Amino acid sequence: MAKRNTLLIVLAFFAIYVIWGATYLLNKIAVTELPAFMLAGTRFFVAGLLIFGIAKLSGRSLKISKKQFINTIIAGFLFLTFGNGVIVWALKYVDSGFAALEVSAQPLVVLLLMRILQGKKIQPMSLVGVGLGIIGIYLLVSQKQIITQDGAVMGMVLIFACMLSWAYGSLFVGKADLPANYFVNTGYQMFTGGILLFVISLLLDEQWISPVAWSTPVQWSMFLLIIFGSIVAFTSFNYLLRVVSPEKVATSSYVNPIIAMLLGWYFLQEEITAQSVVAALVLLTGVYFINTKKRLTLFSRFSSSKIKPLK
Template identity: 70%
Template sequence: MVWALQYVDSGLAALEIAAQPLVILILMRVLEGKKIQPMSIVGVVIGIIGIFLLVSQNQIIGGENTLLGMGMIFMCMLSWAFASLFVAKADLPSNYFVNTGFQMLSAGIILITSSLLIGEEWSLPTQWSSSVQYSLLFLILFGSILAFTAFNYLLKLVSPEKVATSTYVNPVIALLLGWLYLDEQITTQSAIAAIILLTGVYFINTKKKLMLFSRFTSKRS
């Protein structure tokens, strides 16, 4: 994701990642044979329409290597979805901080190896500006340790596609922060795509409530 952001605006990246619940639903159907509820199917269709509106903008896909960045983000989504299904059922240590630590340690080794293979330049954190250092510290504490541990915890209690709806708020925040601090443009089509996409994910998240309501009404009738 971080690598892809050199080619893709943060708002676009967050909006694309907001389709994560849709990807998990499809994998649950393909890999586990679970039936997708009608309201979830509606949510998937709406989400696909939202993604299409998002990526079809000429001012977004016209940039150099933008499609490469978007392709990398999609691969991240696919691997994240597959791993979420695995973690939800795997026999892992009961300590969720240990689970998070193992995953981050493995990821760190992979990223260091990849960085060396593509010849990236390295620098020490002491050479970075204070704003970068504070941002890194914030991401380590809140974005990684707390958020990722909570994600692993919820995967054992809630269906994976519902846990993935943690991405609801990401597009809105990313678009606003990108506009506020990075002078990124929020187009009308981006705003419409965001509304449509989040509406699709909303349908996925509310399917159980709708099922309970239908059962209640059928009993009364």
């Protein structure tokens, strides 16, 4: 493990807990004014360019093979173009806290996909987690005050489709030939993912809005998403993987949705129902059971070569 620095570790945990939890709020604020795919494309394209600049200044080589470049395009599409861009689109129809809580079931989706595609046996403790996760998701999406809102059901389905994309992408990067340096790898994924998001935006005939015409809240949201959500938090995540145990890093899966729900309630007056609280407790307990030490070790294998969902 790398040399431990207590202050850096504390700051890094703050980043993956609070900053990543806050990205749901920031995306929700921005998407109320900007087209979803143009928004996501701008965020990742600019973040990718900045990462390239930082990599060059720090002496890292940006040279990669043709196969690695193709694989970063595939990973960028699965994680960012589809996996993130569509979730941003879904935020037009669902609350940010609701989206974060639904996304927290990602380990369940990964586990089931591993069973279906790879024939991996699900351990007894993980089976308990799957059962609790399904119950938690049902409690979450069955609330009448939520499903009766315009477009809410479509938003739920879109988020689930994104979770499938992230799950498959997670399995893909576990075996794909990708740049060895995670910072360079991330830069290529963000850069190419951003370009693909721009292409989709053009195909959907989204109306692009100049940054000078954005409202102040949207300008700040985009700045925070690019600098802190895309660069600072991800760098912190990979730093923590080197200096602390994977199960400690994975605790962000339990904290992010809570942060997102509280911020959505405080800043956007999003409702937190009693059933949502119960669903959160059941669902996150299920995720805890799924994240056995063995499973976490598997996740950590590809964590350094991918970006976390939506953040």
